[in-house]
């Protein structure tokens with residue numbers, strides 16, 4: 001089947017209901033097939049997880065099939081990443097991610113909630129998740145939750161989202177656009193073609209000819225949009241932006257902030273990494 | 281999974297439930313013990329983040345009395361092995377967790393807790 005062009009879309013009605021229908025329900029349906037195509041960790045994320053200190057615990061917000069939960073592979077058990085996702089069917093796969101004789105910690109939850117003791121984690125990652133939220137405000141709230149759930153004096157956060165700028169390795173086509181640099185991203189739906197043998201309904205509805213197609217909603221991020229979202233979230237939390245102040249800077253005690261460590265594009269995705277700091 | 285490593289981090293997040301919302305109390309917990317690889321360096325690093333009283337109380341409710349009421353100053357192998365067992369080898373497979381403040385119940389099924397709230401319960 002040839003790759004299909006992305007289709008522009010407009011989010012209508014209540015954004016939460018829209019996400020239920022166009023994101024969560026779809027992932028529950030396609031979980032097994034989807035997971036079989038998502039096994040290769042991206043290098044920036046693998047490096048981030050390798051750089052964490054032994055004894056750290058973290059949150060993978062929107063863990064999907066849990067492919068980042070076993071990392072780093074060369075230091076098993078040195079850190080613990082807890083996976084949260086809306087799709088129960090994906091979590092059933094995630095709890096066995098990496099090794100079937102090993103159980104991961106996963107829970108059903110919403111990336112806009114905060115069911116944790118305050119700032120209890122050392123790190124948080126959110127990979128290919130925030131782009132499924134249907135409004136700018138909801139995406140900003142998701143970033144706020146990440147900044148809130150990690151320790152204010154050393155927490156590290158890495159966020160990955162899908163970019164409008166796609167590379168040739170991706171089989172998807174970018175939407176035709178005359179505006180060379182749109183300031184804000186684009187809402188699209190991406191078809192998922194569920195192969196017949198993995199379709200849950202294939203036994204019950206034999207009359208369906210050919211594979212089933214599910215459309216997933218995405219917000220494709222424009223250049224600079226993810227960083228802007230992070231800076232807006234930081235401002236709402238009264239976090240300064242910049243490097244950790246030095247002792248001679250005489251910054252008021254307990255002043256808090258974030259430092260943007262990385263801000264880039266990799267393989268059709270934008271990513272931002274920040275570190276939290278607190279003056280002492 | 282709900283092991284005590286995760287349980288010790290969770291708090292109720294229902295609307296306006298901000299105090300005394302931790303630890304969630306297990307109810308009708310069905311346990312499974314599964315061996316996990318012992319990693320003392322992880323435990324030493326994680327120890328300062330544990331809410332100790334909550335961990336000891338919850339372990340006792342689940343029938344494990346191996347942890348002392350106060351965190352010891354000397355981290356010997358026996359203590360670390362007990363801590364390892366409590367945090368990483370006791371799996372709550374079925375049951376629920378109840379908020380001590382508002383009484384909200386978070387169900388656990390097939391080892392996976394559900395922390396979602398209905399729309400009107402979100403703060």
Ligand SMILES: [Zn+2]
Pocket residue numbers: 292293294297301379380381382383384
């Ligand atoms: Zn509560």
